[in-house]
Amino acid sequence: MKQLSTLAGVVASVFAFTSLSTTAVVAQEAQTASAVVSPAKKTLADVEYRLPSTIAPTFQRIHLNIDPDNPTYSGKTNIDVTVKTPTKKVGFYQQDLTVTSARLVSGSSSFPLNVTIEEYDINWGESQNEIAPGKYTLEITFEGKVNTSSDGMYLSRFEETNYIFTQFEDMHARKAFPSFDEPNFKIPYQMTISSPEHQEIVGNTPVEKVTVENGIKTVVFEKTKPMPTYLIAYTVGPFDSAEISGLSVPGKIYVPKGYADKTKFVIKHIPEILASLEDFFGIKYPYKKMDFVAVPNFTHGAMENVGLITYRDSLLLLEDNPSVTERSRPLNVIAHELAHQWFGNLVTMAWWDDLWLNEAFASWAASHTMKTLYPELNYADRIVQEGAFGADASPTVKPVKKVVKSQPDVMDGLGLNYSKGESILQMIESLIGTEKFREGVQNYMNTHAWGNTVADDLWRALDEVSDFNLSAMMKAYLEQPGYPLIHISKDGKLTQSRFHLAGATVEDKTWAVPLKLTYQSNGKILNEVVFIDKETTVLPQLAEADWVFPNDNATGYFRWSIEPAQLNALLNNIDALNKREKKNVLYNYQALLNADQVGVDSVMKVLNSLAKDDDPAVIRAAVGVLAEFSYLVNEDNKAAYAKLLNQNYMPLLNKLTLSQSEQDNADVIRLRNQLFSLLGTHSNNDQLVEQSVKIAKQYLADTSSVPSGIAGTAIEIATRNSEQGEQGTWFNTIVEAFKKAQLPNVKSTLVYSMYFEDKATVFKMLDLALTDDITPANTMYMVVRVARNLDDHTLLYEWLSKNKDALLAKMPDYHVSRMPEFVSTTCSAENLEMANAFYAPISETYQGMARGVEIMQDESQQCMRLKSAFQADFNAFLNEQL
């Protein structure tokens, strides 16, 4: 499904923080609760949340009358259906529309339907007479309102002009027109849209016919291939466009008026990405055209609609030649959405509980494409499971494959569909090899093309090409929450338990884990794959080993621990490991610390060993882990921390300098930015502040003069250190530059880098979030930014209390439900108390918000537990350094 959006930097830091705060308690209560059915009272388990299979749609026509300058629209739809058993009721989905008429027609007979709405947006059209089995057409006329919440059919106002976009995944098509809005109803559609003549109208398929009458243009699109409702898309507005040449089908990029010349970079790369995927799947792109749309107000990153893929504008509107690190995300998202054209679109999950099938594969295929086409972007070094381990240790985390009844169920733990799912696929690929993996995927695609699947279909396809019992392994990982910690004793005994963080209790589970061991015995380095599926296993060969590393090439989805003497032996031979493996040792020890299995000294021992490495990617991991300790920095120890940074890390930044050169590779650029950010924030170094002010001013005068990674950090450091009297001036200059800027990424760098703590400017930042300058989809990020800047959230909640109605009305529904988690997760008891007081009266009013509050509470409490557990240990470590 949609690629999740991140406004790099802002939200990344929220996630960096949440990666600390994980736990696990008895989860899954939601799963088991529904099994308890009281005969007297209707419970959730009794309520039908899906349409019956006794009436099947076969083809749907939709005609919509849309004017972007008018908030209401009207429409008519004819759905051909087969009634399989006699009935009086026909079900369909519809939400927030007004159904003006509904009837079932067959030849000359017509059954008027009286429509009532029940739970889960299911509408029942009831006929007075019984409807016999046979073929009918369900005719519905309706009226609707365009919303601004960036789902369903929505309005986006950009530079004083209105545009209409759609976002139907996961259950939003029902907000635009009545339909059988479930992914297993894969049927052809034919869309007709009428709009004022000057508007551009684009749909999933090429145009079949255009007519104009009385200033209204009516576009009939060609009938689609069989597809689910969530992949339908259309857009109406005065777009400009640019052609994408070199594809296997025609393609264009549609952009808001005036922005066509900002698409050169992506136009250059789209054809090679598509060709690479066609080659991987062994099947040509399956549709007749492939258009892209740059959407100026979009909650998510992108959406893989058939033939009309929508993207956040920042992913398509770029400089002609962005720097190496700025290329990474747009290219990766494009590869992800194009991979969905096969995984998700050509072959679709039968129901939302298998959404991970879509997302895991699109993510895996995107990484594969990035490694193949753009080795310079270093995707081969990325350890994807690190992006999942934090959330997957949470006390209330759900399994990737979970019960889904409603839209909030889909969104709960959505990120793990991508990150954990990709990690599991990567683990399989590393076991059976990329070629066998590809063979399994191609067989699966060919067997199920144009159809629907469940997870078992994929497991079967992969089992067929491998000697391993992959089904058992995948089931354990995808149907259980969490992941194992594997402890290796000196005597070769292996024990697995469920990984959990300090202070948390969890229901224990076991997994089938493929352990790819590297160890040295009698001076020889050996490799071996062992399947661990019990609580304990004995491997005598490891008792003899000089050292052992249990995660060859760092592809395993587990944590591991070894005894102190074994760690010393491993560190003495650390250069026997590659850079992924070295990073894995460090991340693993940081996790063990958070699980209270080792002390701060053990992590620092690994960290110091890797900080001396020659490879910037490895040093960056060390700097990243050191930065994660920042939550333990306070008034009492900040001088000691600053001294440590100035002593050990400032020389490294001085050597790199703050100027980016053409020769710098992606790792060097990222290491520089990371060091700059850590040292700028905590080293209390006047010279660095002075340099930051200079760079920030240079960028504000000319945003093309400094790369945005450095510029964002420079603005943060400069504003953070500005004198009381200067803060208003900084704010005004930044907002002025923001209004002048054209590229979305430049705009984001400007406003989401500001760091102010004084009341007047904090309120100015928050007020800005409510203006038209910040789109609804970006509004929450401004609030997140302010929350992150403030140690004490009093000002934040003072403003929120006064402005909550305006804020919640402006933000997309998805952000409203996630707001507690994104905005309010904290490591302070006082902040948490304010958050609880703020959300208590509203959390049941907004769909999904109660779950957001639960996650916020879990993560905040976990962070506080970790803080109290490790504060003294960290202080002692700093004192030793002095």
Ligand SMILES: [Zn+2]
């Ligand atoms: Zn996706």
